[in-house]
Amino acid sequence: MTGRPPSLAAQTFTGDSQSIHRLVLDVRRGEIPAYASTPAVAHRTLAGLLDARSPRLLPSTTDSVFAREPLPTGRRRPTVPFLPRTRLLSPEEQRIAVECFARAVAAGELTSGPAVAQFEQALAEFLGLPHAVATSSGTDALIIALRGVGVGPDDEVIMPANSFAATENAVFACGAVPVLVDVDPERHTLDPTLVEAAITPRTRAVLPVHLYGRLADAAGVHRVAREHGLRVVEDACQAIGVAGVGRYADATVLSFNPYKNFGLTGKAGAVLTGDSELHARMERLAYHGFAPGEKNVKSDVWGFNAKIDNSTATVATGLLPGLTLNNYRRAFLAHRYIDALADLGTAGQLVLPAFTEDHAWHLFPVRAAAGEAARDALRARLQADGVETDIYYPVLTHHQPTPLREKLFAGVSLPRTERLNATVFHLPLHNGLSVTEQDRVIEALHAAVHATAH
Ligand SMILES: Cc1ncc(COP(=O)(O)O)c(C=O)c1O
Numbered sequence: 001m002t003g004r005p006p007s008l009a010a011q012t013f014t015g016d017s018q019s020i021h022r023l024v025l026d027v028r029r030g031e032i033p034a035y036a037s038t039p040a041v042a043h044r045t046l047a048g049l050l051d052a053r054s055p056r057l058l059p060s061t062t063d064s065v066f067a068r069e070p071l072p073t074g075r076r077r078p079t080v081p082f083l084p085r086t087r088l089l090s091p092e093e094q095r096i097a098v099e100c101f102a103r104a105v106a107a108g109e110l111t112s113g114p115a116v117a118q119f120e121q122a123l124a125e126f127l128g129l130p131h132a133v134a135t136s137s138g139t140d141a142l143i144i145a146l147r148g149v150g151v152g153p154d155d156e157v158i159m160p161a162n163s164f165a166a167t168e169n170a171v172f173a174c175g176a177v178p179v180l181v182d183v184d185p186e187r188h189t190l191d192p193t194l195v196e197a198a199i200t201p202r203t204r205a206v207l208p209v210h211l212y213g214r215l216a217d218a219a220g221v222h223r224v225a226r227e228h229g230l231r232v233v234e235d236a237c238q239a240i241g242v243a244g245v246g247r248y249a250d251a252t253v254l255s256f257n258p259y260k261n262f263g264l265t266g267k268a269g270a271v272l273t274g275d276s277e278l279h280a281r282m283e284r285l286a287y288h289g290f291a292p293g294e295k296n297v298k299s300d301v302w303g304f305n306a307k308i309d310n311s312t313a314t315v316a317t318g319l320l321p322g323l324t325l326n327n328y329r330r331a332f333l334a335h336r337y338i339d340a341l342a343d344l345g346t347a348g349q350l351v352l353p354a355f356t357e358d359h360a361w362h363l364f365p366v367r368a369a370a371g372e373a374a375r376d377a378l379r380a381r382l383q384a385d386g387v388e389t390d391i392y393y394p395v396l397t398h399h400q401p402t403p404l405r406e407k408l409f410a411g412v413s414l415p416r417t418e419r420l421n422a423t424v425f426h427l428p429l430h431n432g433l434s435v436t437e438q439d440r441v442i443e444a445l446h447a448a449v450h451a452t453a454h
Helices: 017-028 039-045 091-107 114-127 138-148 165-173 218-227 276-286 310-340 342-346 372-384 404-409 415-423 435-452
Strands: 131-135 156-159 177-180 203-206 231-235 251-255 269-273 364-368 424-427
Touching: 017 310, 091 310, 114 131, 114 269, 114 310, 131 138, 131 276, 138 165, 138 231, 138 251, 138 269, 138 276, 156 165, 165 177, 177 404, 203 218, 218 231, 269 276, 310 342, 310 364, 310 435, 342 435, 364 372, 364 415, 372 415, 372 424, 372 435, 415 424
Parallel strands: 156 177, 156 203, 203 231, 231 251
Antiparallel strands: 131 269, 251 269, 364 424
């Protein structure tokens, strides 16, 4: 370790990944720092973790904020699910969601209504970006963003091959084609130094993905894109709250599907931008091409039916104040995993992620250093021991078994992406994971590594 990062006590807590990172380090060192911001900001950004009456962190920060999920009894080896559906929202969040939804139903404000603009404003303020368009999903937001910056038929969009299918599908939905570029091996994200060689006269945009919640080298991507007159749309669907998101892109896309850090009661997403013209265009694209403030009068030729529902936006507004606490929980648990598994990293058996301040810890990736067979053996052993793991995402874009594999991607070779993908798997990490469950995963992983090492 080189030099200690400054304690949070000396800083203002903004609720972004940098301030959460400092807070986690302070709390893990046993220092519960005095809170340096105003109570009002404290309340908005860290609801539940702070005593709003006095601007100090609650003394019980280390344990009281985590789910108290007891391990099931009656089995000799209790199980840990990867992401149990009944715990996507905490009991408190479920109560808030139901109350908000009931209000929207009673008012008959289901599709359109005042909560849409309220949520868009709250979200833009939270992220420190001027404009937000809340949408029916992250996928729709990606399509709107790409269309908004001018991506159309036969254009090329430079992107990584390791993402959820929505990223490539959004490009296809515009009639454009993905041009795949290899990743930075540490971040698992688009390597900006390889972007230039992939640019052709048909290239219109670059689409980095902040995979697993870790910021891609957004500044690097932005620099290359600007030199070549390209637009940048960033897929930040897994990276809400990460410092730097939105700073180096024309448009930033988020997802609020129930499995995300900020998960709602159904599908939803948003696209954010600092460009007011692009904002207006995306707003029209999101709803039938209608002119702003007009009903049934178009100013564009066409548009989607892809705005967020008012009922969902009401829930989103109710749950937004809890986002920072959930991101804190994830970062704390990530730090705990990294600490407790460090011996397996040092012994060269696992490759662990670094605890960095540009991460929302949507997923916790580990890699089996010995390769794909070792990864699969470890996962099988964990599964037999009752600990569920997963792989995000099992099939890379250029390996998907569709007719496009031969047509578009026959000659594509991405050695780093392919190596990462063959060895990576993910441990349980979600807003509702309890420390007890995490201890069980840590113990089972040690046992699995030792059992499969010979
Ligand atoms: C990286 C990435 N991009 C895009 C999406 C699409 O978001 P949504 O499910 O809201 O359409 C997701 C989430 O599923 C995602 O993880």
